[in-house]
Amino acid sequence: MDPWVVTMMLSGSLFLAGVALAGFLWAIKSGQFDDEKKMMSQVHFDDEQELNDAAQQQKKREELKKKEYRPE
Amino acid sequence: MxxxxxxxxxxxxxxxxxxxxxxxxxxxxxxxxxxxxxxxxxxxxxxxxxGDTHLSPPTQIFESSHNFDSSVFYDQFVSVDKEGLCEVSLVIEGIHCAACVWLNEKALHKMDGVIEASINYTNNKAKIVWDDSVVKLSSIIDMIRAVGYDAFVYDASLQEVRANKERKEYYLRMAVATAVTMNMMWVAIAQYGGYFTGMTQEIKTILNFAEWFLATPVLFYSGWIFYRGAYYGLKNKAITMDLLVVTGSTLAYVYSIYITVLEKGEAYFDSVAMIITFVLFGKFLEVLSRKNAADTLDAMSKHIPSVVSVVRGDEIVEMSVSEVKVGEVLRVRSGERAALDGEVTSGEGNFDESSLTGESNPVYKRPSDTIISGTTSIDAILFYRATKDFAHSTYSHLVQLLEGAMSKKPHIEQLANRLSQHFSSTILFLAIATFWGWYFWPHSFDRSLMVGISVIIIACPCALALATPVATLVGLALGAKRGIVFKRAAHIETMAKATMIVLDKTGTITQGRPIVVNVEFTDNDIDMKTLYSLVGASKHPVSRAVARYIQEHDETLSQISLEESKEIPARGVVARHNGVVVAGGNGQLMKEMGIDSTIVSDNTLFYYAVDGKLSATFELRDTPKAKAKESIEKLKTFGLRVVMLTGDHEKTAYAVANDVGIDEVHAHLTPQGKLEFIQEAHRDGHIVVMAGDGVNDLLALAGADIGIAMGSGSDIAIEVSDVIILNDSLISLHEALAISRRTYGLIKQNLGISLVYNSITIPLAMSGYVIPLLAAISMSFSSLLVVGNSMRVKWMYTTDSNTKMS
Incomplete structure (x- = not known):
């Protein structure tokens, strides 16, 4: 086998593994595995409404920031 | 229907x-x-x-939520972040299912000003972040109550936060180490394949570079913990296991880079990753079960109300305990704890002092009686004048003593730690000696370096580092299945070394409440219904025991209403039924009513009289728990000195000791007396295990090498203790010791195995016979041996209990 092919395949697969690992680390850091019971059951309630709710919360937080930065 | x-x-x-x-x-x-x-x-x-989950119907909550907005409360529990947002930790009560979590979060998210509400389903704790200028905490609490739950505030101490952070950090490091090592295996398989079938140097170099790339984060990110450990070890002039791990892996890493760049020989990157990963897992198991003394003290101070009601002029003001001065008058309502020591000025009622004195009967307080801080009012609403300020009150004093006892707790060094220090220094010395020996023999520099490094790698601390945690983990799991919780892995070893076991009487050996042991009827057509209703009216432990006894003998009985029923403190209950006076109580009551009651007994007596005539006598006693005698006999077969300590008087103490077969009894001890007894035993060289349940045992539990809390014990006792026996039985106490002894035996075997293993492989490595493949195999094999051997804790115990049953 050409050394070139080996290099390509190795770096390709290691890159993919790296992406997966990075995703996993992000999930740990953002606290998704902190509550094992919730993690398993909350999957059932995952729909559009939840997404809207999360967006709503985010908006609230940003609005608050805006309010604070406003010079009075 | x-x-x-x-x-x-x-x-x-x-x-x-x-x-x-x-x-x-x-x-x-x-x-x-x-x-x-x-x-x-x-x-x-x-x-x-x-879905089909059942909820408990909401209970109406009358308590108003406005005190959540008081500034005293905010100071204590609410933290404000740099963006000006408030944060509080709550425990939500009434969560049954995932939908409950969903509902609470959604309901709170819908409120204006609530930025974040996240509820942990596992422990029902919630973190709420809100903007205080938009919404108040009281309205948040009201919302939780409105949707049918209730919330309590708790002080999420820094300790808890820090422990969680540390655990998360370990998760991250372990995730990296595991993922990389697993991928490394694939590359290593190619390497080994090439080693036997031949492979061009070019391919080999590519594989080496890939491994180099992979090993780097493992060594420097995941292995950072070991560098830190080694550094602090050296700072304290100690050669630790961390140092051995760090030296071995770093040397192997550097050497492998050298090989990779020069394109000759075999690289050891896979060994580097594997050592770090394995030892990291072992270390994590230890961290997982670490407990902090500060947490305990936090829990203890939580039992004292932080806000008290003080009489100022005509009104009652709420203020922080530390602001109360000596001489001020405070109010205590039923169910509340007294925060300060004082003297009753008005009002009277029963106080539960069991938490401090161990006295199981309520104490009746009248004006000019003293109130001890930390005791609970059962039914009294009274006012008392503070005779000491908060810092000098009994309870604060107890917290200080506890702090002292915990810091002075003798440190029993773990076998593995002691061993690893010698082991690490020996290996390092051997490796250096080997290198110089080879170099001067004479051999080329890199050949000598390689042999030197192979000594460190083959002496892989894996087996040694895993010997303790794996055996302990199996022991912990076995204990957990039998209702025994060891708070820290190291406690298993300390417990196995114990030479003396100290037991508290009330609640540990005995049931902790009186039980009817004998009944004598002097009137044959006694109306049980009236008696049952009479004792049912009282909450005194003796009345309750009698009521329980009657109920057990006739379940069909129901209570009827009696007229003029009233409880006479420290005497009994008196009522009128169909125009006849009925009375139940102690000898004192009978004497005052002119009824002859001259029965002599060691036990507590309860008399029942109808119309001035004695009709029944109940003898009550705090009886030992089931199988107490057998368990104590078994403890003795371990060669332990069994001692009973109690605050109770000698007569009762000896009666119980006789029943269960304990020869050494110390009665009339104050909480401090118990601690002194244990410290005395320490001076005699004993390793002491103390089992207790009440606050009066706290100091002793904290001062002993191992404190065991019985499951029914007070929360603080559980906090202070190192081991908790959930099912409250003495059999489990014996089992806890048996498990710890077996586990410790296996730890010793494991350490033995790894030492024997090393004594065979190290000479081989020193003489330069170790090829990379052999090193790798030997490493995994020694670890497997240790893990396999540890599984025997379980196996030994199951066969043992099987034979017992048959």
Whole structure:
């Protein structure tokens, strides 16, 4: 086998593994595995409404920031 | 009649008692209210989410939430972040299912000003972040209550936060180490394949570079913990296991880079990754079970009310305990704890002092009686004048003593730690000696370096580092299955070394409450119904025991109402039934009523008289728990010195000791006396295990090498202890010792195995016979041996209990 092919395949697969690992680390850091019971059951309630709710919360937080930065 | 389910809580009731509301049915107003609220808020999908789960119908909460807005409360529990947002930690009560979590989060998210509400389903703790200028905490609490739950604030101490952070950090490091090592294996397989079948140097170099790339994060990110450990070890002039791990892996890493760049020989990157990963797992198991002394003290101070009611002029003001001065008058209501030492000025009632004195009977307090801080009022609403300020009160004093006892706790060094220090220094010395020996023999520099490094790698600390944690983990799991919780892995070893076991009497050896042991009827046609109703009117432990006894003998009995029923403190209960005076109580009461009662007994007596004539006598005693005698005999077969300590008087103490077969008894001990006894034993060289349950045992539990809390014990006792016996039985106490001894035996075997293993492989490595493959195999094999051997804790125990049963 050409050394070139080996290099390509190795770096390709290691890159993919790296992406997966990075995703996993992000999930740990953002606290998704902190509550094992919730993690398993909350999957059932995952729909559009939840997404809207999360967006709503985010908006609230940003609005608050805006309010604070406003010079009075 | 068919049953109908309530549309909110899903409990079943007959249709006639339900509230009819269009097509819906509710069991109570509370359920109905919540149902409509959820509908109005657009949260009715809660019901589809919750499925068939039953909720408990909401209890009406009369307590107002306005005190959540007091500044004293804010100072203590609410933290403000740099963006000006408030944060509080709550425990939500009433969470049954995932839908409950969903509902609470949604309901709070819908409120203006609530930025974040996340509820942990596992422990029901919630973190709420809100903007205080938009919404107040009291309205947040009101919302939780409105949807049918209740919330309590708790002080999320820094300790807890730090422990969680540390655990998370380990997760991250372990994730990296595991993922990389697993990928490294694939590359290593190619390497080994090439080693046997031949492979061009070019390919080999590519593989080496890939391994180099992979090993780097493992060594420097995941292995950072070991560098840190080694550094602090050296700073304290100690050669630790961390140092050995760090030297071995770093040397192997550097050497492998050298090989990779020069394109000759074999690289050891896979060994580097594997050592770090394995030892990291071992270390994590230790961290997982670490407990902090500061947490305990936090828990203890939580038992004292932080806000007290003080009489100022004509009104009652709420203020922080530390602001109260000597001489001020405070109010205590029933169910509340006294925060300061003082003297009763007005009002009277029963106080529960069991938490401090161990006295199981309530104590009646009248004006000019003293109040001890930390005791609870059972039914009294009274005012007392503070005679000491908060810092000098009994309870604060107890906390200080506890702090002292915990810091002075003798440190029993773990076998593995002691061993690893010698082991590490020996290996390092051997490796250096080997290198110089080879170099001067004479051999080339890199050949000598390689042999030197192979000594460190083959002496892989894996087996040694895993010997303790794996065996301990199996022991912990076995204990947990039998209702024994060891708070720290190291406690297993300390417990196995114990030479003396100290038991508290009340609640540990005995049931902790009186039980009727003998009854004598002097009147043959006694009306049990009247007696049952009479004792049912009182909450005194003796009356309760009598009531329980009657109920056990005739379950059909029901209470009837008696006239003029009243409880006479420290005497008994008196009432009137069909115009006849009925009385139940102690000898004192009978004497005062002119009834002859001259029975002599060691036990507590309860007399029952109808119309001035004695009709029944009950003898009560705090009896030992089931199988107490057998368990104590078994403890003795371990060669332990068994001692009983109690605050009770000698007569009762010896009676119980005789029953269960304990020869050494110390009675009349104060909480401090118990601690002194244990410290005395320490001076004699004993390793002491103390089992207790009450606050009066706290100091002793903290001061002993191992404190064991019985499951029914007070929360603080559980906090202070190192081991908890959930099912409260003495058999489990024996089992706890048996498990710890077996586990410790296996730890010793494991350490033996790894030492023997090393004594064979190290000479091989020193003489230069170790090829990379052999090193790798030997490493995994020694670890497997240790892990396999540890599994025998379980196996030994199951065969043992099987033979016992047959």
């Amino acid at each position: 068919s049953n109908v389910t309530c549309d909110h809580c899903h409990l079943e009731f007959t249709d006639s008692v339900m509230i009819h509301d269009e097509q819906y049915r509710f069991c109570c107003k509370g359920c109905q209210g919540i149902f409509h609220l959820l509908k109005d808020e657009g949260l009715e999908s809660f019901y589809t989410k919750m």
